[in-house]
Amino acid sequence: MGYRLSKIYTRTGDAGETGLAGGRRVPKHHPRIEAIGSVDELNSQLGLLLAELHDARSAALDEVTRVLTPIQHRLFDLGGELAMPEYRALNDGEVERLEKAIDVWNEEVGPLENFILPGGSRLVAQTHVCRSLARNAERRCQQLNAEEPLEGCGLRYLNRLSDLLFVAARVIARRQGVKEVLWQAAEKP
Template identity: 45%
Template sequence: MVVLNKIYTKTGDAGETALGNGARVAKHSMRVNAYGTVDETNATVGLARQHASGDMDAMLGMIQNDLFDLGADLCRPDMEKDKDAEYAPLRMTDTQVARLESEIDVMNADLEPLRSFILPGGSALAAQMHLCRTVSRRAERLSVELATTESVNPAAVKYLNRLSDWFFVAGRVVNNGGKDDVLWVPGANR
């Protein structure tokens, strides 16, 4: 259970923050950048939800919860020490990845194949989905970079990879099933 009585602690005033295992690291560390960008992704999803309703809003709500799980996963290094932890750290699972894949398949089933790249836009919600896609892709790049030097849960990286695909397909769905997609015209303004 999380209890937040006091919001500011002054413990970060010197440019450090605590990870999930209590270790102190620089706020600019690769790990903090990775989970901070996951948090930024979550904020963009919150903006998208302002335009969503029904099943789309429900799926976005599940993604927001997953992103908190993902942040908790990334802020806890040393996966090999999980068995020695006082409590089992929260880790992303392949089940969460599979759910995204299933949702992508369902959403994509009724879309016409693309014959051109699309530009972010169309409806307000589609534009927000593309913002979510690009920020989640940055979170993925940072997590992959982190994994070159530190322990990272492979399911966390897979989730981020599928998530950006999810946002792309969802952007097409909310753009009138792709009918209102804005197509890229190569060299149109030469």
Template identity: 50%
Template sequence: MVVLNKIYTKTGDAGETALGDGTRVAKHSMRVAAYGTVDELNATLGMARLAAEGELDDRLAAIQNDLFDLGADLCTPGMEKDADREYPPLRIAESQVLRLESEIDGMNAKLTPLRSFILPGGSALAAHLHVCRTVARRAERISVELATMESVNPEGVKYLNRLSDWFFVAGRIANNDGKDDVLWVPGANR
């Protein structure tokens, strides 16, 4: 259980922060950048949810919860020590990745295949979901870079990869099942 009685602690005033295992690192460390970008994605998703309703909003709420799981995963280094810990840290599981894949397949089955790239936009919800897609891609790039330096849960990286695809397909659903997609016209303004 989390209890937040005091919001500011002053422990980060010198440019360091604590990771999930208590280790102190610079606020500009790659690990902090990874989970910070996941937090940014979650806030961006909160904006998208203002335009969502019904089943799509329910799925977005589930993703927001997953993103907190992913933030907890990324802020706790040392996956190789998980089995020896008294309280194993929260890690993204394969089942969360598989759920995204299943939802992508279900949404995509409703859509006409694309014959052109689409521009981000159409409805307000679709535009927000495309912003989420690009922030998810950035979080993925940072997490992949972090994985070249330190251990990172590979399921977390897979989750971000699938999530950006999920946002793309959901953006098409938000555009009247793709009927209102804005198509790219190569060289249209030459």
């Protein structure tokens, strides 16, 4: 596979527009660019989570790493779909893969008895950062979908991904032996 970018800066975006893969130019605040950017931000934070999981060097967390690692590639695929509306990389099998992992991990952690907050450990908190960014990416993609209908399973993928990350945070806490941070209602005056 040859070089894809021979020059990093082009100066073509200095006036507030950017080019999509097909050559179409859109403002940098266009919903499509917002969607691409939110998926990229999620992917970057997921990369940080994976690096921290690797640094933890815990056999108990290896499965979490194995499940989450391919997601970075699928998010890159989704970014490609957003940049090239006619391109399809994601498929229903990827959504099903997330659902299977959710089901397995949900069995391990059991039912949720209270609202939980991000925290307990750095890994748990970072997983919740990724979860909230997955929700944001889904909202940005839904906003785009309202203007320019999206085809494919990207919206479902993002929805399941946020669910997976929520359950992953619970699994990480359990396997690290840390207590989940339970929400406490404010005292009534």
